[in-house]
Amino acid sequence: MLKKASHLILAASVVLSVSACSSGNKESGGTNPTTDSNSEASTKTEKIYFYANGGQVSQTKMSKPEDLELVKQAIIDKIGIEVVPIIPPKGTEEEKLNILLASNEPLDVFLAGKLPNFQSKGALMPLNDLLDKYGANIRKLWPEDWATSWDAVSTPDKKIWGIPRLPAIAGNTVYMRTDWLSKLGLQMPTTIDELENVLKTFKEKDPAGSGQTIPLLTNLSGLNNSLAAGFMGTGYGNWIDTDGKVKPAVMHPGYKEFLAKMADWYQKGYIFKEAFSAKNERITELVKQNRAAGFAGWYSSIAGNESALQQNEPNAKYEVAAELKGPKGYVTSMGGIDVSGWAISKSSKNAETVIKYIDWLHSDIENYFLAFYGIEGKHWKYVDKEKRVLETLNTDYAGEFVIGSTFAYTVQFESKDPVNAPQFDYMRKYITDTKRALMPGDAEEAYKYDNALINEQVPALSDLTRMMEEEVTKFIMGARPMSEYDKFLQELNHAGMDKWIEVYTDQNMKVKAAK
Numbered sequence: 001m002l003k004k005a006s007h008l009i010l011a012a013s014v015v016l017s018v019s020a021c022s023s024g025n026k027e028s029g030g031t032n033p034t035t036d037s038n039s040e041a042s043t044k045t046e047k048i049y050f051y052a053n054g055g056q057v058s059q060t061k062m063s064k065p066e067d068l069e070l071v072k073q074a075i076i077d078k079i080g081i082e083v084v085p086i087i088p089p090k091g092t093e094e095e096k097l098n099i100l101l102a103s104n105e106p107l108d109v110f111l112a113g114k115l116p117n118f119q120s121k122g123a124l125m126p127l128n129d130l131l132d133k134y135g136a137n138i139r140k141l142w143p144e145d146w147a148t149s150w151d152a153v154s155t156p157d158k159k160i161w162g163i164p165r166l167p168a169i170a171g172n173t174v175y176m177r178t179d180w181l182s183k184l185g186l187q188m189p190t191t192i193d194e195l196e197n198v199l200k201t202f203k204e205k206d207p208a209g210s211g212q213t214i215p216l217l218t219n220l221s222g223l224n225n226s227l228a229a230g231f232m233g234t235g236y237g238n239w240i241d242t243d244g245k246v247k248p249a250v251m252h253p254g255y256k257e258f259l260a261k262m263a264d265w266y267q268k269g270y271i272f273k274e275a276f277s278a279k280n281e282r283i284t285e286l287v288k289q290n291r292a293a294g295f296a297g298w299y300s301s302i303a304g305n306e307s308a309l310q311q312n313e314p315n316a317k318y319e320v321a322a323e324l325k326g327p328k329g330y331v332t333s334m335g336g337i338d339v340s341g342w343a344i345s346k347s348s349k350n351a352e353t354v355i356k357y358i359d360w361l362h363s364d365i366e367n368y369f370l371a372f373y374g375i376e377g378k379h380w381k382y383v384d385k386e387k388r389v390l391e392t393l394n395t396d397y398a399g400e401f402v403i404g405s406t407f408a409y410t411v412q413f414e415s416k417d418p419v420n421a422p423q424f425d426y427m428r429k430y431i432t433d434t435k436r437a438l439m440p441g442d443a444e445e446a447y448k449y450d451n452a453l454i455n456e457q458v459p460a461l462s463d464l465t466r467m468m469e470e471e472v473t474k475f476i477m478g479a480r481p482m483s484e485y486d487k488f489l490q491e492l493n494h495a496g497m498d499k500w501i502e503v504y505t506d507q508n509m510k511v512k513a514a515k
Contacts, residue, residue, distance in 0.1 A: 045082045046353040048403070051097055051110035052085040054165075056399040059090045067396040071374050075401060078367070081357045085400040101345060109354045109403055112162055112343040115153050119161045125344045125351055126159040134355040137363040138163060141408045146432075152447050153341040156514045162341025163358060166407050170334045170437035172225035173430065174321040175295040175302045180207040190323045192230065192261065192331075195294075199270040202293040214291050215270045217283060220473060222297025223262055223275075224249070225333045229438045230326020231258035235333035237440030238504065246442050246504040250468050250492070254328055256485055262476045276473045290316065299426045307418035318422075320430055332437040337447040342404050358404035368409050371401040388413035407432075442504075445511040449504075457503045460496035467495060 057063075063071070076082055086107070089096050100107045101123050112118045131138060142149065142164065149164035176188060176198070184205050189195040199215040206213045218226070228236040232254035241247050249255050265271050274282070280301070286292055287305045290313050295302050302318045309316045324331050342358065344351050361368050365388065373380040373390070374397030383389040390413065411432065414424035430436070440446070455461055471488050474480040480488075 045076050045080050046350065046356075047082045047084055048350055048354050048357055049084050049086060049106040049108045050401075050403050051088065051100060051107055052400055053088045053093050053097060054111045054402065054405050056402055056405070057085070057087060059087055061398055062087060063398045063400055064396045067374065067379070068400060070378075071370065071397050071401060074370060074375060078370075079357065079360050081353055081360075083357065083371075083401045083403065087400075101347075106349070107345045108348040108350045109342060109344050111165070111340065113340050115162045115339050115341045115343060118343060119155065123343075123346055124161045125346050125348060126161060127163070127344065127355070128158075128160050130344075130351060130355040131160065134352060135163075135359050137359045138355070138404070141362040141406065143167075143408060145434075146408075148337055148444070152337050152339045162343040163404055163406075164338065164341050165405060166338040166340065167432055168334045168337050168434075168439065168443070169407075169431045170332050170433065171298050171300075171431060172222060172296070173299050173332055173426075174226050174324055175299075175318040176321050177207070177293050177316065178319045179315050179317045180293055183207060188319065188321055188323075190321075190325060192324075192326050195321070195324060196265070196270070199265065199294060200268070203269055207293060208291050212289075212291050213293050214272050214286060216265070216294045216296060217272045217275075217286055217292035218296040219275050219278065219283070220469065220476075222295075223271075223476075225335075226296035227262075227326070227331045228255060228258045229329070229333045230324070230331030231255065231261070231328055233328035233438075235438035235440040235443065237333070237336070237443070238446065239441030240508070244505070245501050246508045247501055248468060248497075250472065251489060256482075257327075259472065259475050259485070260482050263478060263482060266476050267478055271476075276477065299431070300423055303422035303426050304419065306422050310418075320426065322430065322436060330436045330438060334434065334437045334439045334443070336440065336443055339447050354403070361402075361404055362406065362409075365409060365412060368402075369413075371403075372399050372405070373397070374399075383416045389416055390414075391416040442508055445508050448511040448514075449507040454503055454507065458496065458500050461500065464492065464495055464497060464500055467492065 062068075072082065084106075086100070094113075097110060101118075112124070115124075118124050127135075146164075146167035149167050150160065153162035153164050154160045174195075178188065180202065181188060181198070184201055184207065186198055186201060187194070189198050202213055202215040208214075224236045228249065232239070232249070232252050234252070236249055238246050238248060239252055241251075262271065266273075266275075272278070272286075283297070283301055284305055287295070287302060288308045290309060292302075295318070299320075306316070306318055344354055348354065361371055369376070369380070369390070373392060376382070379394060379397045380390050380392045383391050392415065410424075411428050414428065415421055458464075471480065471491075475482060475485065475488075
């Protein structure tokens with residue numbers, strides 16, 4: 001498929017990146033789960049063995065020992081539970097997790113990146129009874145309009161195998177340099193025609209100077225996910241045709257119109273000339289170098305680097321083109337439904353304690369801040385308590401005790417830190433706003449597809465995916481004329497697209513029938 005399931009995982013990484021990082025110097029072996037640092041306390045407290053693979057910490061990003069101990073004891077004093085973090089070895093996190101699951105070493109809870117894979121192998125414990133008894137706050141915290149996330153961590157028999165952490169999100173968007181819009185007498189664009197005029201003006205007036213202005217900094221994924229929905233009337237990705245069949249985005253009539261417009265913009269010099277070869281690092285540097293007038297792509301490329309840009313350009317300011325629409329409506333696409341979740345190992349001896357602890361974290365954001373940021377006044381402080389704006393004071397505590405990190409809390413607070421503040425702002429205002437972002441046509445079923453079976457039944461799957469991406473790039477860059485687009489679709493059919501459509505349609509119908 002053209003849509004990338006990795007978007008949601010990237011989004012999780014961005015959410016977690018706003019946490020404190022560590023300058024500690026623990027041994028590379030990480031925390032020893034069999035060592036009691038306080039034997040007296042351990043006889044009075046319950047323990048949780050936690051594989052800390054949620055992106056918060058690593059072998060090179062951990063707390064100072066004395067700060068870790070302070071936070072651990074504070075949590076024990078409040079709830080009588082000791083969290084024993086097992087730090088994933090850098091580069092082999094998944095391998096270590098599989099070893100733990102297959103061994104007799106203690107392991108209670110971990111983040112299952114693709115929860116169905118673990119559940120199908122019998123590695124997890126169902127959570128229904130535990131949530132009913134001890135998880136009222138877990139259920140309460142998760143908004144009702146994100147309910148599909150619970151379906152994503154459940155099986156058709158209604159058994160729940162994990163606690164969701166992410167809803168469907170819209171991380172791709174269009175940003176504009178509003179200081180340059182003002183300088184040139186332009187308004188924030190709300191239509192494709194207005195956007196085209198803005199890009200044209202940016203190119204001609206060159207606000208960066210010396211011909212360095214890039215009207216629209218982007219890449220293929222950014223274009224697809226930030227603009228294509230406005231031409232398709234559905235989120236970028238698979239869609240359901242009038243014949244009831246699931247088809248890839250390239251076969252949507254509106255996508256052909258979208259590509260024609262992007263090809264025209266590229267030929268006119270509005271789109272970054274290296275858009276289809278530049279790495280993320282290159283895009284970040286161009287933002288910091290004061291060259292990007294507009295941007296289409298993952299929000300943190302702008303939100304996470306605006307403060308660095310402002311060090312040299314104090315007046316520089318990016319804002320989201322929130323009302324931008326194409327001929328078929330809003331231009332932004334939602335990602336797919338996330339299938340990751342906080343899971344309890346089937347062999348866990350402390351499952352009740354895990355749910356009690358996560359429920360305690362989810363019962364009060366102050367509890368969450370303790371595990372996430374550390375001790376108030378020592379590791380962080382409030383800037384505005386009523387609005388939940390906080391500031392980190394140091395990086396001595398890295399967050400080893402956060403189990404059940406959740407987007408439901410991420411949108412409830414923000415950081416004063418100039419690097420993180422724009423990211424919180426975007427997440428709070430836009431990332432779950434379904435009014436301005438469209439889901440792909442089969443999104444309500446796609447997360448339940450049997451991907452292993454799809455790979456088996458469509459032997460040309462990877463070739464078709466590569467072919468679609470390569471040819472789309474050629475059309476935009478002008479290496480292949482748009483007059484050959486119908487020929488391209490015929491080439492896909494010859495390469496096995498008919499089988500692709502058959503198998504995905506079958507999967508879609510089976511999921512719908514099981515609901």
